[in-house]
Amino acid sequence: DAGVIQSPRHEVTEMGQEVTLRCKPISGHNSLFWYRQTMMRGLELLIYFNNNVPIDDSGMPEDRFSAKMPNASFSTLKIQPSEPRDSAVYFCASSPGHSSYEQYFGPGTRLTVT
């Protein structure tokens, strides 16, 4: 298995632009998580899905952030409009679910908003 796949690996955009981050979880995993990593706050959980349904989005910072999981093999995290303070590394992770708490992380997307 290729593991969790994220694209792009790096994204540089100007303030106000829309940014879409993509994730392909490990096949057969039921849960998918989006995290943001910053120096100040470490790894923050933004949202997680179970069986493609958003379960907890309390970590989504504001309405500019949205996430979708249209099917079991694809998820997107969108920021519109982007701001410089959104600059961070965004990780996607998947988990088998069913009382397995281990998460498998993708390589991350480094987002820079200028």
Next chain:
Amino acid sequence: DQQVKQNSPSLSVQEGRISILNCDYTNSMFDYFLWYKKYPAEGPTFLISISSIKDKNEDGRFTVFLNKSAKHLSLHIVPSQPGDSAVYFCAAVDSGTYKYIFGTGTRLKVLA
């Protein structure tokens, strides 16, 4: 409100010696704990875990200890190797709500 804390941002240890990384939590509903290791430009990778019904779990050079009364867990690496140099995150899970909280990480440097 940081429910999971790693108070040491960094730690340096000589090769062959023991590395001890600490983690404290505040929420008594957490009942499962994990440690992840992260190299630069990579995502975190799972290392070892422990359920709240245990106080110790060992896997090769890695041992996790859980002290529920103190709401404290620690990761012991012995002997430490240069390849262990990475950032280590602890994570705590409330299995009832699937609330999953990471600590801020401790950067371990193992000196050759």
